[in-house]
Amino acid sequence: MAQKFCCSNLGCKYHQKGNLCGTTAEIGSGGKCRSFEKGLTYYVGLVWAALENKNFIDAMELNADLKIGLYCVMTVYHLGFSTMEWGTCRMYALRAGEDGPMLKTSDIIALPMDEAAVARIVQELEDGHLADMAANRPQPEKGSQPYGWLSPTGTFTEGDFGEHDATARKIIRKNGFWEEFRRWRSDRQSTCRDFLSEVKGYCLIHNPSGGGGYIVAYVKPLTKKQRDFLYGYFMEIGDWFKAEQYVGTET
Known part of the structure; x- marks a missing residue:
């Protein structure tokens, strides 16, 4: 007989209100949930963590999951994006408008959120489109260009x-x-x-x-x-x- 249990992993796409699980959870021998799948909260949480104490993201921090998180945040908050470079160092920033200031997490969450955009992102995650986009994006050979x-x-x-x-x-x-x-x-x-x-x-x-x-x-x-x-x-x-x-x- 199936047993009910509480799950507080907000980053899982199966997490439901009241710390309930929206699927049949499979727990491995080591106590780890094998049913976990990354949800919107997981990806957005990566952006919140990256911008918690600063208003830029270093290029060295970027990975496939953080890029998806940036896409999600930019979409639901209608934010702009800018790049700063110096030598081989590169930093990325989110802005409210083309000429707006660089934003930290606290600045972004104070902005209005587009609920319709949230629903679209959730559906894209559910359909697997965003994960496929990151995994299957072609990677041309690195080269150089003239100034x-x-x-x-x-x-x-x-x-x-x-x-x-x-x-x-x-x-x-x-x-x-x-x-x-x-x-x-x-x-x-x-x-x-x-x-x-x-x-x-x-x-x-x-x-x-x-x-x-x-x-x-x-x-x-x-x-x-x-x-x-x-x-x-x-x-x-x-x-x-x-x-x-x-x-x-x-x-």
Whole structure:
């Protein structure tokens, strides 16, 4: 005869109100439950733990489960995402809006939660889609890409490390922007690099430290062609997490 028992494992998808189990639990010889399956609370709990005392997640902390947790939290709270890099160090942050502050756990749980989104996530977990996504995602070979300038039309101009302003000058001359640049510069202390970013909407892929890694710097909103280029740029080196930041519909 089946016996009722209490289960306080909130991370299990079978956990029910009142510490009840929603399935037939199988307990192994070591006392461990073999029926445990990761639920929404499990994945979200990983994010809460990672952001409990800080407002960023170090790239070294990321694993498949934490990535699913970030997806869940971003979906149900409608949060934005940003990346910070310095040399080979990379950190990830959640934000309430594109220009909002970096959020800690206490900041996020104070925000309104989309109950309809919660229901969708629970169903995706129930159907196994999220776990399959993490397990089956293709992993291209790691490689490297050149630094340089990317125009609003998606044209990339390579520029070696430390040569970004010189490359910007060449772009300005080649595209007939020189006189416009001189007029623009006449009443300010600015460079060719500033002109391309602030006036012409170029973005720069670079790394000031020269120690590896990639930083995408821009002033004007990225165009769809720039986002499409950046998506492919990072996918080619196997950095799908960064590539997916540039999936968008901007024009």
